[in-house]
Amino acid sequence: MSLAPLRTHFPLRHIKRSATAAARLNAFTSQIASGQNRIPHTRTRTMSSVPSKMKAIVINKNGGPEVLEYTDSQPVPNLSDGQILVKNHFGGVNYIDTYFRSGLYPAPGGFPMFIGQEASGTVAKIQGSSEYGFKEGDRVVWIGRGGYAEYTAIAEKSVVKIPDGVSDEDAVGGFLMGMTALSLVKEAYPVKKGETVVVHAAAGGMGLLLCQILRDMGVTVIGTAGGPEKCALAKENGATHVIDYKATDGPSWVEQVMKLTDGKGVDCTYDGVGKDTYEGDLEVAKRKSKVVYFGNASGAIPPFNIARLSAKNISIMRSTLMQYIVTREELEFYANGVLDMVKSKKLNIKIHKVYPLKDAQQAHKDLEGRKTTGKLLLEL
Structure with a gap:
């Protein structure tokens, strides 16, 4: 067909x-090419308590990959209205991250800056009731800011559940x-x-x-x-x-x-x-x-x-x-379209390499040096 x-x-x-x-x-x-075989995951996981500190990449000034500073003592963010806390497992590395890092795009909110436009993980905490039916332990993928960190407080409207049978790696690897x-x-x-x-x-x-x-x-x-x-x-x-x-x-x-x-x-x-x-x-x-x-x-x-x-x-x-995913309906249309293709293995997500978070500098060097094919991920 x-x-x-x-x-x-x-x-x-x-x-x-x-x-x-x-x-x-x-x-x-x-009829899109069949995908890679990854270990399928189920919809929910059991969550442990949320710590007060986390691992993260912090940027205090614009520059080359060397300005990506690794820390293991960054405070876990507090939740604001309309947000949920996600325990990230894998963060996507995208060219837009290098634009914010270098200063080509201005730092949103100034410094310190936390980059990373997407991540996959598990809902760790919900403040009040969930407008979109999320619950703690749900496997999710999101688009926003702050993906180079163990935890992200992200607007609930920017989060989508990962379907059963799609790995965390493939979910974020094909998301943005x-x-x-x-x-x-x-x-x-x-x-x-x-x-x-x-x-x-x-x-x-x-x-x-x-x-x-x-x-x-x-x-x-x-x-x-x-x-x-x-x-x-x-x-x-x-x-x-x-x-x-x-x-x-x-x-x-x-x-x-x-x-x-x-x-x-x-x-x-x-x-x-x-x-x-x-x-x-x-x-x-x-x-x-x-x-x-x-x-x-x-x-x-x-x-x-x-x-x-x-x-x-x-x-x-x-x-x-x-500008194509301003509304929740638009996000769901595109996000579910991609995740459906990944689940049915009609879209092949090629992961070039998974880097430890502390090696984010090397990931940026490899990306900007055009040494990569496919998607780069950070393991969080």
Whole structure:
């Protein structure tokens, strides 16, 4: 069964967890590559008492990976109204963490700063009644801030239960990136069967998920990756063609894309790289196409004359997941879509490495050095 067209014909805020919504999610999830086998977990665990101190990564100033300071005596956060306390087991490492660390994005709330946009774990404490039916011991995954720590006080509306049969590692490994990937192909540029797109960093965590989803939708995917091993991995995960941007001889990646498309260019480019690729993105864009940026792995794109877009009526967008999951209904739509795909093993979550929390500096060095494929996790 092939995927239905992905164009959105209704506001996502009106999506309900109904049979209709389930059908849409099933359409997303059909025929995506099978996943890794991890130890399945059940919905709840027995919780012990909450300590007063915890292990955490603290940032007191912007800078390189060296500003990630490990401590084992950080006070466990107190709960505010609408929050629950989660005992984190695994935290996701994402490029946006490096943006906050370096100062590319300002520190929310100033210093000391606690980064980490997602984690999986267990509900340790609930203050009062739970609006969404959580109870202590529930296995959950969340999106927010403070994932590089043993405990996080997180808004209940940003927490989702992990279904039975999905490991903590896979839940957080596919959570933020999986929701981002779905938002890119459903809303940022609603790609259609038969179209051709470029996916940069196709062997990275985001790239691998995008390639799997796009392949199942019947899209021709031209991936870029650095080195033979990464190119092979991208191909295995759904890229139709893969271009090695590190190759020192032969045509440029732009020339290769134009050759593969018979000089027409592509319908869309999904770019999480930024500065190193934006010039080429404009060159390979076909008439009335779109370039969607969702990250700046190589640095921010410098200012340029917007009149350059008029030659081919190109549209440019800077997409961010957080603006697609503002409401609880939107979060559940994307989160449950990803978790359903992981549970059914129709989405393969590739974990590159699990680092001890004290090795967070090395995780950032590896990520920024483009030495990784798939997802990086911190064990908490």
